[in-house]
Amino acid sequence: MSSPIYPCLWFDGNAKSAAEFYCSVFKNSKITTDTPMVVMFEVNGYKLMGLNGGPHFQFNEAVSLVVNCDSQEEIDYYWEKLTSDGGEESMCGWLKDKFGFSWQIIPSGLGELMSDPGRAQRIMAEVMQMKKLDMGKIMSA
Missing domain, CATH: 3.10.180.10 (2,3-Dihydroxybiphenyl 1,2-Dioxygenase, domain 1)
Incomplete structure (x- = not known):
């Protein structure tokens, strides 16, 4: 190819x-x-x-783009920009921009954190309560 x-x-x-x-x-x-x-x-x-x-x-959540963020500042920046002018917050780090396209704004190391069987359930419980993800709460779960 x-x-x-x-x-x-x-x-x-x-x-x-x-x-x-x-x-x-x-x-x-x-x-x-x-x-x-x-x-x-x-x-x-x-x-x-x-x-x-x-x-x-029309767009739907079956397709989204993932933005891996290295800091809470990056999460805040992309969340604010992509939800501006008519975008919509959803749950667990998901949002729709003003065109209706879905994005996932997540910490870069979330997958690795979720691979720890001792923490995965606690982390998931935290994430399920959030719209925009909070790295501090996720890291302390």
């Missing part, structure tokens, strides 16, 4: 607005192609395509 696999996100005529928004939230991001039908963009070097496909399909 000569090119990497990348996701195509289906929008209702606002793919360029979405790409501009995502590029404003994530550093090292840019729009690489802009046509009336397709907007190609990179978020931190990760290639995505926005398709102006119309109202036929």
Whole structure:
């Protein structure tokens, strides 16, 4: 395969607005192609395509992008930016941005912490009570 696999996100005529928004939230991001039908963009070097496909399909939680954060400050930053202007908080570190796309904003080491059988249940109990994840509470569970 000569090119990497990348996701195509289906929008209702606002793919360029979405790409501009995502590029404003994530550093090292840019729009690489802009046509009336397709907007190609990179978020931190990760290639995505926005398709102006119309109202036929809507986003849902079956597909999300995960943002691994190294600090509470990063979690707070991405949470605030991605929920701004009409985004919605959900539970357990999940949110929807103003375009209805789902994101998971999580601490980088969460998977490793969850692999500890002695702590996994306590950590999960903490996470299940949170919307935006709190690294301090997770680490002390």
